[in-house]
Amino acid sequence: MASLTNINPSSTDLVRRKKRFSVSSTASSRSSAASASTGDGESHARWRSEKQQRIYSAKLIQALQQVRLNSPSATSSSPTAQKRGKAVREAADRALAVSARGRTLWSRAILANRIKLKFRKHKRQRASTTAIPAMTTVVSSSSSSRSRKRRVSVLRLNKKSLPAVNRKVRVLGRLVPGCGKQSVPVILEEATDYIQALEMQVRAMNSLVELLSSYSTSGSAPPPI
Amino acid sequence: MSNRRSRQSSSAPRISDDQMIDLVTKLRQILPEIGQRRRSAKISASKVLQETCNYIRNLNREVDNLSERLSQLLESVDEDSPEAAVIRSLLM
Numbered sequence: 001m002a003s004l005t006n007i008n009p010s011s012t013d014l015v016r017r018k019k020r021f022s023v024s025s026t027a028s029s030r031s032s033a034a035s036a037s038t039g040d041g042e043s044h045a046r047w048r049s050e051k052q053q054r055i056y057s058a059k060l061i062q063a064l065q066q067v068r069l070n071s072p073s074a075t076s077s078s079p080t081a082q083k084r085g086k087a088v089r090e091a092a093d094r095a096l097a098v099s100a101r102g103r104t105l106w107s108r109a110i111l112a113n114r115i116k117l118k119f120r121k122h123k124r125q126r127a128s129t130t131a132i133p134a135m136t137t138v139v140s141s142s143s144s145s146r147s148r149k150r151r152v153s154v155l156r157l158n159k160k161s162l163p164a165v166n167r168k169v170r171v172l173g174r175l176v177p178g179c180g181k182q183s184v185p186v187i188l189e190e191a192t193d194y195i196q197a198l199e200m201q202v203r204a205m206n207s208l209v210e211l212l213s214s215y216s217t218s219g220s221a222p223p224p225i
Numbered sequence: 226m227s228n229r230r231s232r233q234s235s236s237a238p239r240i241s242d243d244q245m246i247d248l249v250t251k252l253r254q255i256l257p258e259i260g261q262r263r264r265s266a267k268i269s270a271s272k273v274l275q276e277t278c279n280y281i282r283n284l285n286r287e288v289d290n291l292s293e294r295l296s297q298l299l300e301s302v303d304e305d306s307p308e309a310a311v312i313r314s315l316l317m
Contacts, residue, residue, distance in 0.1 A: 068299055084300070085293035092292060168274035175281045185240050188248040191277060195255050198284040205291040212298040 047196035056099045057204045063091035090114075096201050105186070106194045109178020249273050256280055 046052055067087050093110050100107035166184075173179040173187040176194045249270045256276050 064295070064299060067296075081293060081296065084296035085289065088296045088299075089289055089292035092288065164271050165274065168271055168278065172274055172278050172281075175278055183240075185244060185248060188252060191281070192248075192252055192255060195277070195281060195284065198281070198288065202284060202287050202291065205288065205295060209291060209294050209298065212295070 044196065047193075047200045052099065053200055053204050056095060056200060057208065059095040059098060060092055060204060060208065063095045064088065067091050092201060092205060096197055100193075100197065104193050105178045105182070105190050106176050107197075113177070245270070252277055 094114070097107035097110035102108060169184050169187055172191055173182055176187065176190050179187050179190050182190070253268065253273045256273070257280070258276070
């Protein structure tokens with residue numbers, strides 16, 4: 001049975017071997033530690049599986065090809081390196097968000113942001129010029145009243161209301177896309193999934209960079225394995 | 226007004242201590258340094274959150290660097306079409 005399933009074309013076999021090599025070295029060290037945790041084994045398994053990385057890499061390559069197609073037509077010779085890098089980052093994030101299959105807040109926020117940003121840019125430019133003097137006074141008074149209210153309400157024995165932890169959870173919420181105004185447990189769960197997705201993104205992009213750089217240096221011959 | 230409303234809705238479901246500890250523990254296990262050296266050593270939630278924020282920032286920075294390298298490599302590969310075709314066939 002095993003021999004039947006192992007009949008693969010040689011090209012994909014090469015890719016699989018290479019990816020297994022790059023994935024297992026990191027996955028084996030982590031999976032031994034991760035296997036102890038039973039609670040969120042689902043998200044562990046999802047972002048750390050080789051299959052998920054392959055799916056993501058395929059989507060990433062498709063997105064990158066589109067980026068390549070768009071950039072030469074947009075400007076002649078010099079979109080700055082920063083802009084090109086940002087375009088790649090956005091494509092990678094979008095592919096990552098799609099791989100999440102809509103189950104998490106951060107992935108939905110990334111996909112929704114593309115559309116929102118276009119409208120918000122215009123709105124912000126208009127609103128900021130007129131409302132700046134009024135906004136600054138309002139913001140400062142509301143923030144001071146907010147901190148006063150927090151100090152008063154700390155008398156609850158709930159850990160969540162401790163100002164230090166609460167503040168850090170808010171900071172964390174701002175780092176994870178789409179979680180700026182969420183409740184504490186939501187932020188923590190989203191952060192857990194987001195970190196693992198980011199780690200997979202790093203692994204996939206690393207292996208892609210290795211592959212491409214080995215091609216650009218050695219010519220067209222595939223590197224021996 | 227809307228600020229007050231959103232604040233109330235986010236703090237109204239009082240999270241239990243156990244739930245909080247559970248979530249922070251899961252987060253700690255993911256973090257590279259703290260989670261895997263001394264598991265029994267107690268660590269404050271505040272520190273776990275701080276490390277989480279740092280870790281996310283580091284990961285974002287890494288992805289940005291990789292994106293820049295990828296964009297440079299894509300520019301260089303773009304010239305020879307047989308190479309691009311080979312790469313595409315290998316990676317698909």
